[in-house]
């Protein structure tokens with residue numbers, strides 16, 4: 001019999017804590033596959049976020065460090081500068097990167113730090129109960145926007161990738177999604193490219209934003225959540241390469 005699919009070595013064989021239909025597990029798997037394909041398992045260090053992916057180190061069989069909410073780019077900077085041969089990536093949610101950690105990511109990009117950032121945009125603070133995030137779309141009902149997000153009170157969704165793309169120190173910015181197999185394949189290519197840039201020693205920060213489902217706090221079935229990404233989220237967060 002021919003094997004057509006197998007668990008990649010860097011992805012640990014453990015039960016998942018993610019909700020059914022959550023995008024985090026898909027992105028974890030892509031990262032694990034990429035690390036194995038690039039043969040960098042022994043020199044990669046990942047930074048786990050505060051958020052639902054706080055347990056990323058339970059799944060990825062590489063050296064991982066846990067840091068305070070939003071501070072991953074600052075810690076990654078120190079790690080890369082003191083260990084230039086290591087491949088450093090941070091994995092951050094929208095609460096982590098686009099709310100509490102806004103200063104850290106902007107300044108890391110501004111300083112042209114040689115880092116790979118995986119930014120998971122699920123339009124809510126998942127871990128703490130589905131509150132509004134800066135990336136929550138207009139009209140979206142969350143725990144803190146019961147009538148849907150309005151510009152009058154809550155402002156506009158923050159397009160962090162577009163903001164970062166104008167900084168000269170950001171060398172590669174792409175927005176992807178994991179709502180269907182074709183998009184998952186594209187996301188894998190983009191994340192791989194972001195790792196390869198760092199491996200090649202290119203100065204500057206690479207960031208891949210991934211639109212990712214949170215069926216639990218979007219109050220949808222997993223199938224509806226995938227549709228919602230395609231129909232609603234991509235209107236506000238268009239897919240494609242913004243820079244590099």
Ligand SMILES: Cc1ncc(C[n+]2csc(CCOP(=O)(O)OP(=O)(O)O)c2C)c(N)n1
Nearest residue numbers: 050051052069093094095096124125126127
């Ligand atoms: C300094 C600090 N402030 C606030 C919190 C509470 N907190 C934990 S996770 C989180 C938001 C997580 O949202 P996100 O980063 O989007 O990750 P998700 O769970 O959606 O993947 C917040 C506000 C914290 N842990 N530490």
Ligand code: SF4
Nearest residue numbers: 018019022052126214
């Ligand atoms: S709450 Fe949302 S982001 Fe968190 S594990 Fe569940 S589906 Fe995923």
Ligand SMILES: [Mg+2]
Nearest residue numbers: 093094124126
């Ligand atoms: Mg989130």
